[in-house]
Amino acid sequence: MATPLHFVSNKVYARLTTGRFNTLRVAFVLLTQLIYFGLPWLNWQGQQATRFDFDNMRLYIFGLTLLPQDFIYLAAALIVCALGLFLWTMLAGRLWCGFSCPQTVYTEIMIWIERWVEGPPNARRKRDAAPWGAEKILRKGTSQLLMGLFSLWTGLTLVGYFTPMRELAANLGAGHIGYWELMFALSYGGFTWLLAGVLREQVCKHMCPYARFQGAMFDHDTLLVAYDDKRGEPRGARRKTGAVIPIAAVTDNVGHHAPAQGSCVDCGLCVQVCPTGIDIRDGLQYECIGCAACIDVCDEVMDKTGQARGLIRFSTQQAMAQQVPLKPLRQRPRALIYGGLLAAIIVMSATGLALRVPFKVDILRDRAIMARESNDGYVENVYTVRIANTERDARHYRIEVESGGLVRVETPPLTVPGDDIRSFNIVLVADPAVLSSGSHSVKLRIVNRDDTRQALREEARLLMP
Ligand code: SF4
Ligand code: SF4
Structure with missing residues (x-):
């Protein structure tokens, strides 16, 4: 091990x-x-x-x-x-x-x-x-x-x-x-x-x-660093003249059949510069991190030996095997699906963030106090309202009633310093002539008085005796 x-x-x-x-x-x-x-x-x-x-x-x-x-x-x-x-x-x-x-x-x-x-x-x-x-x-x-x-x-x-x-x-x-x-x-x-x-x-x-x-996640059209073995092999040192021997087999003037020579001069530099110590000429390997150092050095060798750059290059398995150009993005359905999903999530999140109201509200019933009767004959329920202001400056809020049967809401000044959370006791006053006895869901609207476009709707449970 x-x-x-x-x-x-x-x-x-x-x-x-x-x-x-x-x-x-x-x-x-x-x-x-x-x-x-x-x-x-x-x-x-x-x-x-x-x-x-x-x-x-x-x-x-x-x-x-x-x-x-x-x-x-x-x-x-x-x-x-x-x-x-x-x-x-x-x-x-x-x-x-x-x-x-x-x-x-x-x-x-x-x-x-x-x-x-x-x-x-x-x-x-x-x-x-x-x-x-x-x-x-x-x-x-x-x-x-x-x-x-x-x-x-x-x-x-x-x-x-x-x-x-x-x-x-x-x-x-x-x-x-x-x-x-x-x-x-x-x-x-x-x-x-x-x-x-x-x-x-x-x-x-x-x-x-x-x-x-x-x-x-790879497919045959994934870009990777690849050695063009069709062009590079058979590899071997160059003649001193630097002359390039074509890939097709050649026959010398006395009739001996000489092996064809590819573009790779077998200098080994691509291995020497590789940070993971592999030989890219051995084909696709999981150790290759795609740093392209071997491309740089091989291009230099190609320049020095008077050959075209790109013996090692960014390409795809498909393009290398068939010696064809890279497939355009529009012909790759998987890429279009991933790209579409990505764009949809980014647009939805950005829209949500742009429309986000910069405060949060929690409304909790005061369990110690059941419903009680007010001086004017209505029924009161007490709640704790927790407001978190996520803006830098202090904000002032008001609570509006939206449900039928609610007469008014009694609150202290609802001011929350910037980037802070405050709790307030509020009282909801309901008309027993409109709301029957039992538990009712009532709707409240909490509005930022400094910018009334910012408002949240919350629900509370109201008890009628
Ligand atoms: S750097 Fe290029 S020419 Fe030199 S061994 Fe590697 S592939 Fe062959
Ligand atoms: S030098 Fe970089 S790109 Fe080339 S084989 Fe090594 S890790 Fe892969």
Whole structure:
């Protein structure tokens, strides 16, 4: 069975690549980290733009406050993520893994640190194989220290999505941090260091569940990184002249039948740059994370040998096997169904959010007081009304009666400070000449007096003696 030690001893020392996909990958690393590390520092309308307040069970997203009652929107967001992943995987295979998965992104950053402190892959391989000495301890110690500090920073940043970031930073500056905040930061930071700094590509190869179930989402038209074996084989070194021998078999001038030569010069560079250490020429493999490093390096080889680029390229199984162009999206019913569902859920959720009334109301009967008679001969029922104001400013409310038989509603001033919850005692006064004895369902309308378009309808049980 593979052990963590086995994983570490099988470390891949991928060669550095340049090229358009490498540039794109670096851009994604920078963009995702800018978002991750920057978002908790961003203020919106005077408060942290994104934060989950565990104590008060509130989620703040760019001026929007979501309460537990808004769970439907979180559920919709999760469904959108799941459907989006299905659709994206079906269309683009493991492009997510190669360019934006946190594991890939953090592994890339750890390799940058390692390369900066310990040098290029060959130097690192030699040093790792060499016995321990002062230089090895110093270099490896420095790179591990930097990786550890970076990992801790990721952990502290995650805490900043739950605790106000500026408060956290001020507390850290003053030299103290809460117990749970510290535990959270150390755990997340520790996992970042372990997964991206130590296990690296082994996580993608042996631990990632996505790698295992993605096969179920692939079809013959899914985009993947593929080696064009029809063009590349038979592989072999070029003649010194660099002349390209056509793929068709050739016969030399003394009648010997020479084997045809494909475009692959068998330089092995595509294997050397692969972060998971596989040979893409062996065909589709679940270890391939779609990072396209092999495309970049092979394109360089093709340029140098005067051949057309694209021996390794993004293509589909169908297009490769039949040497045909990629199938257009409109001819892929599964993609259209997933895309349609996704669009419908996004439109419905966005409409719901746009029309959402920014306060919540709960009405509870006061069980200690049964119905009582008022001075003017009507019947009174007492309730507790709980109003949660999810806006930044204080709001004033009124309650209107909508059911027949209700004479009036007596309330104190219903004012709720911004982003707060208040409870009020209210009395419903009913006419016994209209409502018979027993329990009645009555309808109330709670209106935001500051914006009367915002109103909620609630029901209460009224007891008549
Ligand atoms: S980089 Fe290209 S030419 Fe070199 S071995 Fe790989 S597929 Fe062949
Ligand atoms: S085979 Fe190519 S695309 Fe796949 S992981 Fe290796 S380098 Fe990246």
